[in-house]
Amino acid sequence: MQSLTNRSKLVVNKKMTFWERIYLPAIFGGMRITLRHFFKKNKTVNYPEVKRPFSPVYRGMHVLKRDENGAERCTACGLCAVACPAEAISMVAAERKPDQAHLYREEKYAATYEINMLRCIFCGLCEEACPKEAIFLTDRIVPASLEREEFIYGKEKLVEPVDQRIDISLRQIKSYPQ
Amino acid sequence: MIADKMIFILVIFGITLLIATYLTYFERKVAAFLQDRVGPNRAGPFGLLQPLADAGKMFFKEDFVPSAAERALFILGPGIAMFTACMTGAVIPWGDTLHLFGRDISLQVADVDIGLLYIVGFVSIGVYGIMVGGWASNNKYSLFGAIRASSQMISYELAMGISLIAVIMMSGSLSIREIVEQQFDGWNVIYQPVGFLIFFICALAECNRAPFDLPECETELIGGYHTEYSSMKLGFFLFAEYINMFISAAVISTVFFGGYHFPFMQELGLPANVVSLLGVAALFLKIFFFLFVFMWIRWTLPRFRYDQLMHLGWKVLIPLSIINMVLTGGFMLLKDYLW
Numbered sequence: 001m002q003s004l005t006n007r008s009k010l011v012v013n014k015k016m017t018f019w020e021r022i023y024l025p026a027i028f029g030g031m032r033i034t035l036r037h038f039f040k041k042n043k044t045v046n047y048p049e050v051k052r053p054f055s056p057v058y059r060g061m062h063v064l065k066r067d068e069n070g071a072e073r074c075t076a077c078g079l080c081a082v083a084c085p086a087e088a089i090s091m092v093a094a095e096r097k098p099d100q101a102h103l104y105r106e107e108k109y110a111a112t113y114e115i116n117m118l119r120c121i122f123c124g125l126c127e128e129a130c131p132k133e134a135i136f137l138t139d140r141i142v143p144a145s146l147e148r149e150e151f152i153y154g155k156e157k158l159v160e161p162v163d164q165r166i167d168i169s170l171r172q173i174k175s176y177p178q
Numbered sequence: 179m180i181a182d183k184m185i186f187i188l189v190i191f192g193i194t195l196l197i198a199t200y201l202t203y204f205e206r207k208v209a210a211f212l213q214d215r216v217g218p219n220r221a222g223p224f225g226l227l228q229p230l231a232d233a234g235k236m237f238f239k240e241d242f243v244p245s246a247a248e249r250a251l252f253i254l255g256p257g258i259a260m261f262t263a264c265m266t267g268a269v270i271p272w273g274d275t276l277h278l279f280g281r282d283i284s285l286q287v288a289d290v291d292i293g294l295l296y297i298v299g300f301v302s303i304g305v306y307g308i309m310v311g312g313w314a315s316n317n318k319y320s321l322f323g324a325i326r327a328s329s330q331m332i333s334y335e336l337a338m339g340i341s342l343i344a345v346i347m348m349s350g351s352l353s354i355r356e357i358v359e360q361q362f363d364g365w366n367v368i369y370q371p372v373g374f375l376i377f378f379i380c381a382l383a384e385c386n387r388a389p390f391d392l393p394e395c396e397t398e399l400i401g402g403y404h405t406e407y408s409s410m411k412l413g414f415f416l417f418a419e420y421i422n423m424f425i426s427a428a429v430i431s432t433v434f435f436g437g438y439h440f441p442f443m444q445e446l447g448l449p450a451n452v453v454s455l456l457g458v459a460a461l462f463l464k465i466f467f468f469l470f471v472f473m474w475i476r477w478t479l480p481r482f483r484y485d486q487l488m489h490l491g492w493k494v495l496i497p498l499s500i501i502n503m504v505l506t507g508g509f510m511l512l513k514d515y516l517w
Binding site: 027030031033034035037038040042043044046 | 211215479
């Protein structure tokens, strides 16, 4: 019969030879393969002790950055919340008092800023939307918990401490060499 | 004399249990290495305390008896399995005689003159544990597992027995010590390669080891005969299996690989006690080698289909073993006739 494509293959239901039918050579062949693996070095990474390096563009837990004087950069404009496809971000804005100039960079600031880590999909759109370079995703991992409430991260978990700045320089490199 | 025996029995019992315990560890390690993994390494150095952790877990699990189960038999099942598994070690000669404190201590619990028959008998009683346990669970998967186990055991016991008959014909005795002593000038595996192969395959089937682990195949029967078991009852079933594995390896080593005999045993000219101890070491080396092969096969071959299992048992192994037996007998007659 003329075949429509040349991909068709003729199926041969050939009888197995005696050598194939006693199976033992095939079994020994299989055992040879597994024994070779016995002496191979395993590729396991012993996780808690050894950690594989993250990719430089890894998107993990967020950080709310402070400026070089230690004042919070966020002005509670709400663009991140608008950009968020998972609607994980919510905030309440407040006006800065004259004596709070060292705490907040501009006249308006976020009184509360919450990210629901169970809703967050770590897409990084908030960081892209931010006009003030205030929010960044880091290579830190959101730890597991048994309580849902604990996944709503407020400012106490998100804002970086003044004395322990979080390095986000990798996130600011615009293009990586291919 | 009796005190010696008692101590020796306790030692053998302890060693059997210890080896069975650590077989679970080695099984997991071998499996891991064959699959390019690490295996248990958290409990203790190299995970060596893993069996203890497992046992502790087993003891603290809820000991559950299903309401529809036949209570007495449900409890009896794992007991029978464990009991028969522990009994078989009694007739295996673990070594030659030791001369200590002016006494001869035989490194064998009982030199029964029907030793081989005793082992075959006890191994076949072992299936009662599985059958009783599986039936008493009142669960269709357990029952399937039990039925599979019993039919598999019956099918493979025949070939196993017939392959042993060829060995017995050559040695002219059922006593395992005599069989070992007769192998001093040539291990049985040289004269009975086919018999060894048949016996080895049947031993795998008798131990419910892969590729013959149909009675408990997780993927089809969710554990088979021990589906309903939990806690140490389950532990007994699993433990009995590992003891059976150990004993099977010991029987293979003694019947086909010279037992406690090792090359140049007499020629070395060492003191008798040292030779005896070296013999024990040699036997255990052989046993560990076969245990490794058991595990190696388990993590290489996929499980048989049930009809393939029956085909292999009844249509291949039994005819083969009968031919082997007849040929052995023929050669022996020919030898007598010619010399």
